[in-house]
Structure formats: structure tokens, C-alpha cells
Amino acid sequence: MACAPLRGAAPRRRAAVRRRVLRCEGRSAPAGRVRSVRPVAGAAVGRAGRLRGAGAAVAAAAALLSLAACDPWHCSFESHGACVEFESPPADLEAARARMDRLLELELPFWNLHSLSGWRIQYRDTTEYVCYLATRNEGCTDYIQHTLSLHVPDDSGGCFEAAELLHELGHYKLGDPTHSNPRWKDVDAAFAGIVWDRPDAPAECRKRYQGIRLGMWPVGTDAL
Ligand SMILES: [Zn+2]
Numbered sequence: 001m002a003c004a005p006l007r008g009a010a011p012r013r014r015a016a017v018r019r020r021v022l023r024c025e026g027r028s029a030p031a032g033r034v035r036s037v038r039p040v041a042g043a044a045v046g047r048a049g050r051l052r053g054a055g056a057a058v059a060a061a062a063a064l065l066s067l068a069a070c071d072p073w074h075c076s077f078e079s080h081g082a083c084v085e086f087e088s089p090p091a092d093l094e095a096a097r098a099r100m101d102r103l104l105e106l107e108l109p110f111w112n113l114h115s116l117s118g119w120r121i122q123y124r125d126t127t128e129y130v131c132y133l134a135t136r137n138e139g140c141t142d143y144i145q146h147t148l149s150l151h152v153p154d155d156s157g158g159c160f161e162a163a164e165l166l167h168e169l170g171h172y173k174l175g176d177p178t179h180s181n182p183r184w185k186d187v188d189a190a191f192a193g194i195v196w197d198r199p200d201a202p203a204e205c206r207k208r209y210q211g212i213r214l215g216m217w218p219v220g221t222d223a224l
Contacts, residue, residue: 088123111170121165140168191212
């Protein structure tokens, strides 16, 4: 990595141009509404950073550009080996760390994962984020920068758990830009149990999302 984590550094808005190699686009919607999830075509990338498919040459060029536009990390804390970075950090970072530990404890096993060592989870306030060919997206899995970048819904009320981390973890594990693996079908139904319907759910999440079980994390399977 050309960019090392900067522990304890102040967060800042991201204006620098970035290059991403896989992204999913769409806006979170209330229960009952469906929003599209569309990764960029031709950008399939292997888990270990090995490029495959027609997008390899483009992604390789993107890798060079990524090195040119170095994106330093601003970690609020670590969780399950990952640097966790907030564009707008929660007021209580110790509580946020505990919430993040619990969130990953719930989400990693869904994809048979145990750690995110060496990666960054980035929570941002805007959908405007350059991810390969897209300039707006809800989430981005970047194998070059080792970053899962997530938009926190504008109306989340402080519930960062509602961002689509479970979706990006699927891309981290599988690649699979067309969502062809059958496990994607279970992602949307996992929303309630992970975000608000559990005894230790954050009050912010229970207050904002209680009763919403479907429609927040839909996935368009077998489609870009
Ligand atoms: Zn996706």
C-alpha cells in the first residue's frame, strides 16, 4: 500500500479524485420500495487483487492512477483488524467501537469471513464518490485501496449500521459483480436482525428502523 493508516487524525471531506474497481449504485429506500444495485461492467477483480476478465487493463490503469492520487487513511479505531473511518465521527467513539465490533461479529460470518485485516471501512455522508466509472454510489469495494466505502443514509438518525456494509462484504469475499451467487438473495432479509431487531441494537437504529424488515438492502441478482 502506498497509503498508510493515520491513527487519530482528524476526519476531512474527501475532495481528492479516486479510482475504484468495483462499485454498487443505488439509494437506500424505505420498506416496500426497490432500488437498483448496479456494479460497473467489465470490472471483475479477484479477491487477492488479481485482475481477471475484460476489465483487467482498465483496472490496471486505475491502479496506477490510485497510486498517483494517494488517499491517506484516517482511522477512528480498529475493529476485527479493519481501520474504521468516519467522515462525520459519532460523538461517542468508544460506543461506536463497541457497535462496530458487534456489527462485524454479526456480518462477517454471513460470508464466512473472520477478519478484515489490512482493510479500511469508510463511512461517508455523500453518495458522490468516484468508484471506477461511477461518480455516485451507496457502496464501493476497492481492491486497490483495500477499502470498503459506504454512504450512510441521509436519514439514518445516527444509525451507521444501516449502511450497506453486508453487501460490500459480499463483494470483498466473492467479487461477483453480477450478484450471481445464491447467497445474495438472503442479504435484504438480514437487515432487521442486524440493524435493529436484536436485544443489543443501538437505540438510534431501533428508533429509526424498527418495523422495517425488507427493502433496505435489496440486491439485483444475476444482473449488473
Ligand atoms: Zn453489488
